[in-house]
Amino acid sequence: MIGFRMPGSLSTCVCDNCWTMTIIPSYQGKSPDNSSSRPDDASPAREEKGNSADPQSIPLTESKARKRSLVLSAQETPADHRSDNALRPQTLAEYVGQSRIKSMLQMSIVAAQGRGESLDHVLFYGPPGLGKTTLAKVIANEMKANIHMASGPSLERPRDIIGLVHQLEKHDVLFIDEIHRLSRVAEELLYPAIEDFVIDLTSGKGQATRTMRLPLPRFTLVGATTKAGMISNALRDRFGFVCRLEFYNLEELCSIVARTTRILNVKADDKAVRVIASRARGTPRIANRLVRLVRDYGQFQGKELIDEAIAVAALESYQVDTFGLDNTDRRFLEILIDNYNGGPVGVETIAATLGEDRDTLEDVYEPFLIQNGFIHRTPRGRMATARAYQHLKRTPPNLQLNLDLAADPLEEKW
Secondary structure: OOOOOOOOOOOOOOOOOOOOOOOOOOOOOOOOOEEEEEOOOOOOHHHHHHHHHHHHOOOHHHHEEEOOOOHHHHOOOOHHHHHHHHHHHOOOOOOOOOHHHOOOHHHHHHHHHHHHHOOOOOOOOOOOHHHHHHHHHHHHHOOOEEEEEEEEHHOHHHHHHHHHHHOOOOOOEEEEOOOOOOOOHHHHHHHHHHOOOEEEEEOOOOOOEEEOOOOOOOOOEEEOOHHHHHHOOOHHHHOOEEEOOOOHHHHHHHHHHHHHHOOOOOOEOOHHHHHHHHOOOHHHHHHHHHHHEEEHOOOOOOOOEHHHHHHHHHHOOOOOOOOOHHHHHHHHHHHHHHOOOOOOOOEHHHHHHHOOOOOHHHHHHHHHHHHHOEEEEEEOOOOOOOHHHHHHOOOOOHHHHHHHHEEEEEOOOO
């Protein structure tokens, strides 16, 4: 008697004098119709859903940013990606803000075109959402060249760099986002490509090792990063321009919001535009997102024109206050003032009270609060400023002491 054991079943025999042959399938340990039983499976269904579910595939900054309200997150969301393609300016004339960088790029692009050369390599750094990717596309359009886009984490192996640079043509723009996350091997392979426009290939092993140097067309590398300090000095020195993007002022944001409303066919008056711009945290990406949210709110309310009242009501419904703070920002300040008398208090204590980890507080929440004067970072800990007390309608301790002394000048209160 011959028995066959199929996946998930056992072969049994009732005879004493028989032998059993078991066929073991080639897919040991996993079912042929269950791709999730193998952690490194790369089926299409897993690739579509697993990229967002697998924590290893999510960049650190992105996973932290998800803990912030998506309304005020400077990280790009899928909705932003779909909308920003139509909202991005195509030329330097259309680009709003960053006037110093624009003038520098304008001169360099005109000079490079006059010589028939490529633009020198450019590195953009600064907080997310300020237009680094947009500027890279603008450079390509101004140079009348193609742009090839990649991200640092995706360039892990030498073949990734080789395949990327070999598709470049003369004067093309190669844009690498999150360039600080390039692997060491990829970074060293990129050095001769951006400095001498050649790439070194090695084949064989041992005594059979052969090295080939292949020429590359002259191209422009545009790097973007939110953490310039994590870029090695060797890579940073190979860029001809190192530009920091600054937060946008209110007038620049008003121009951006007005342009976005025209593109999206949203009727909004000047006061509504100013309300949206004032709560955008100095970031165009957030400003464009708020325009879409206000548009949806106005459409739901049946309003054809977005006025100041509709804009304020819409943003308050999303818990965005007049300074662009969300609920977590205000909770941060309330804990600092109400629980710890305005500080100083250590960040670990605030993180435990708020229910967040320290890295999230330092990288996601604190930068905006510090830049806008709501908290101070001191050696002894974080302290709330007078602006934080005023925003939360609290009385600062020193002001309360002065009021008590004024009420009873003969009694010292400490």
